[in-house]
Amino acid sequence: MKLLKRLIATLVLLPAIAYANEAGFALDRAPDRTKDVSALQNGAKLFVNYCLNCHSASSMRYNRLRDIGLSDDQIKNNLLFTGEKVGDLMKITMLPADAKAWFGATPPDLSVIARAKASDAGSGGDWIYTYLRSYYKDDTRPTGWNNMVFPNVGMPHVLWELQGVRTAKYVDEKDPHDESKTIHKFDRFEQARPGKMSAIEYDNAVADLVGYLEWMAEPAQNTRKRLGVWVLLFLGVFLVLAWRLNASYWKQVK
Incomplete structure (x- = not known):
């Protein structure tokens, strides 16, 4: 009976263990903002201002933002900057060849990035939420930035003005499997330069952005669930x- 209980407990914990191992870095649970209209509107603003410069969302049209309470005039006056029309797709003018030369790889389309990352790390929202909050200064990298969730990432920290500049601090620990070896283990982030937002404000802003990315991946998801x-x-x-x-x-x- 004890053996059976242990087996059941192991099977129950397997998804969580696989989730942690696959992520490599512990993922934080992203707040669910997909039903919060004001959060989605703020997330759309952040997306257009900080993400749409390099990343397209070619499966989404600007006028679909009506579903989160924005009028055509609000979309035109606040989210269109380079002559696009309200009915246009969310595309960028940067050529893929130029993007590859500048960043080492073509920035992915973000139309369904939340769903794509869900297949990689169990929860796409959690992955993106942790990723955008895990950047740190690393002068050894070409962009000057690195990321705990995505080591040696080619994308710079586009939200650094909001979050500020952080460095990663490590501690040396004995390898539990071999005491003759030392493990260089991540300990914490340390704020080197403050940003425009406090830590709580930045986390809330990222949560809004992630909520928008999750909504954009399937705008009808809440209707489907109902x-x-x-x-x-x-x-x-x-x-x-x-x-x-x-x-x-x-x-x-x-």
Whole structure:
């Protein structure tokens, strides 16, 4: 019985263990902002101002932002800067060849990045939320930045003015498997230069941005979930009716 309990406990913990190992760096849980209209609007503003310079979102049109409460005039006056039209796709003018030469790789399209990262690390929102909060100054890198979630990342820290400049501090520990070896282990981030936002304000801003990226990956997701609940309720009622009808039918046959 004890062996069976241990086996069940191990099987229950396996997804969490795999999740942690696959991520490499412990991921923080991202707040769910996909139903918060004001958070989505702020996330859209951050996305257009800080992400859309290098990353396209070619599956999303600006006018789809009406779904988060923005009018065409608000979109045009606050989110369009280079002559785009409200009905245009969220594309950039930077050529892929130039992007590869500058960053070492073409920046990925962010239309469904939240869903894409979900297949890599269990939760795309958690991955992006931790990633954008794990940059630190590293003068050995071409861009001057590095990231704990994505080591040796080619993308610079585009939100550094908001977060400020941080450095990574490490501690040396004995290898638990071999005491003759020492492990260089990450300990904490240390603020070297303050940003425009406090740590709490920055985390909230990143949460809004992540919420927008999750919403953009599937704008109809909340509607789908609501409909799914009603469909399941209908199927449950139908199942009861079918079960009683079947019992009544076979009762007459007997």
